Amino acid sequence: MSRRRLIGAGLATVATGLLARDAVALRRAPATMATEPPPALRPPPAKPSPSPSPSPSLAPLSRPVYTLKEFRQVVPGPDFPPNAVALTIDDGPHPAWTPExxxxxxxxxxxxxxxxxxxQILGxxxxxxxxxxxxxxxANHTWSHPAQLSTMAPEHVQQELDRAQEKIYDSTGHTPTIFRAPGGTCSPAVFGAAxxxxxxxxxxxxDPRDWTKPGTSAITNKLLAATAGDILLCHDGGGDRSQTCAALRTVIPALQARGLQFVLLGAQP
Structure with missing residues (x-):
């Protein structure tokens, strides 16, 4: 046999051995190897939408809601208990006072x-x-808490509400259905944007005006004057809220002892 034929026969033998080895390896390999695409070809995991889920627009109000009775007049639902009060907490989140x-x-x-x-949600x-x-x-309390919100141009008002709405949704997964204007001051542009x-x-x-830090006793006395149907205002952001927390330690059990029941405003979507 010529040298060329010997080399060709040797190469054929090697090739046959390699094919046989690969066939055995494939038979022993897990089934997923034949069906699962390599990591680079796998589709990326789905990400949640960063935009808030749309809420149906409403007819603009001409004044804010001040009491539970007024709230139920504009938001359908079962009647609040006759002994109900609602506690609202503004200006957070704060890394120290909100957890407190x-x-x-x-x-x-x-x-x-x-x-x-x-x-304030940032970070x-x-x-x-x-x-x-x-x-x-x-609830939505604007993006930057501008005291002059009611005098701002409509497009700027809408930006304040929209940016806050998106950040709240992106961070918590919930789209607010309640809006609280800084200082409670509203305008046609504010009502329309909301x-x-x-x-x-x-x-x-x-309102105990706790943000002014008038003293624990002053905050306590204002809140203890609450009656059924009231919406109470307190703060967990914007500064030192130790007076607010101290007052609530007295006020909450005292109002409960009088038979008042704390309720939520609306339904969380």
Whole structure:
């Protein structure tokens, strides 16, 4: 046999051996190897939408809601208990005071509505999520809390509400249906922007002005004057809220002892 024929025969033998080895390996390989695409070809996991789920637009109101009775007049649902009051907490989330308020509410089994500022959520997304995880509701309190919101151009008002709405949804998974204007001041542009996003403007009728830090006794006395049907206002952001927390430690059990029941505003979507 010539040298060329010997080399050809040797190569054929090697090729036959390699094919046989690969066939055995394929028979022994897990079934997923034949059906699962390589990592580079697998589709990426689905990501949640960063935009809030759309809420149906509403007819704009001409004034905010101040009491539970007024709230039920514009938001259909079962009547609130005759002994009901609602606690609203503004200006958070705050990394120290929001958890303190949450612990206090948990102790007394009190639900509340937290009116969140969009840019205060930045860096505190976990705190915002903890509000919802504890069973409370979240409301839109604008993106940057502009005191002059009622005098701003309509497009700027809409931006303040929309940016906050998107950030709240992106951080908590919930789309607010309640809007709280800074200082409670509204305008046709504010009412229109809120209605466009399916939100009811809600104010309050029991304000201890705790954000001014008037002293624990002053805050306590204002809140203890609450009666059935009231919407109470307190704050967990914007500064030192130790006076607010101290007052609530007295006020909540005292109002409960008088037979008042704390309720949530609306339904969390």
């Amino acid at each position: 308020v949450l612990r206090l509410l948990e102790r007394y089994h009190v639900p509340a509505t937290f009116c969140l500022i969009g840019n 505190h997304e976990a705190v915002a999520r903890s509000v919802v995880a504890a069973g409370h509701h979240v 209605a466009k996003r399916g939100m009811i403007p809600v104010n309050w009728d029991r």
